[in-house]
Amino acid sequence: MLNCGDSAVNLSGAAPIFSALGDPVRLAIVARLCKDGPLPTIELKQCADGVSRQGVTKHLQVLEEVGLVESDRTGRDRQWRLQAQQLVAVRDYLGWISAQWDQRLELLRAFVEDDA
């Protein structure tokens, strides 16, 4: 478990979320929900160009499985909203991982300067 600040993200937990974000349609859906807040399925269908309603539903289910979105049905249609914690967690994971990289670069720089 890699503890980085208040959001503890382990590697095996992050991969499925990246995988979920790895499809252009799903990424567009997440981006849309970030921008415009809770939306019904039909509205999110516009994110997927030429994909059927069932196709979009499948994508939404994938996002739901990894906890990136949640939904409840209000009457006839289903409202989808973002679960920001997961997004923040994976963002922080990338931040943490690239911080390690920066640290390595810094060490290398210091080493070279010492040597010179």
Added chain:
Amino acid sequence: MLNCGDSAVNLSGAAPIFSALGDPVRLAIVARLCKDGPLPTIELKQCADGVSRQGVTKHLQVLEEVGLVESDRTGRDRQWRLQAQQLVAVRDYLGWISAQWDQRLELLRAFVEDDA
């Protein structure tokens, strides 16, 4: 194109990178390269538990295609190193996208407080 600061990341460009990071083996490889710097294939094979050398090579090629790593051959073995720009770009993309979310929350909060 979604311009966020100095790294301009568009949505369709980010998806393949997320996809590449979406496999646990590949994510482990990237994390390893972040931590320990350039490494030969054989060393990175340890990141993939029980996967053959060719399997690992395939993963590395996927990472190379999306520009997350690059390599060159030194004598008998091939050295792999991280290309941090892509990692930083996708990190910033997530930062930008979740900032939009925060902004929406803030607007909502302000609206509720005004209404009360």
Added chain:
DNA sequence: TTCATGAGCAACCTCCTAGTTGCTCGTTTT
């Protein structure tokens, strides 16, 4: 009440992906 709309479920198809094995080639090492 009737009809249109949004959604759920199940079956199906196709293609890509992760993984394998087998072989060859060049480079170290002994």
Added chain:
DNA sequence: AAAACGAGCAACTAGGAGGTTGCTCATGAA
């Protein structure tokens, strides 16, 4: 020189992912 090691290439396989169609159901609007 011979053996061992890292790597590249090609063919193949199993399974999952993305997508579809067809049908049914409930709800909201005419």
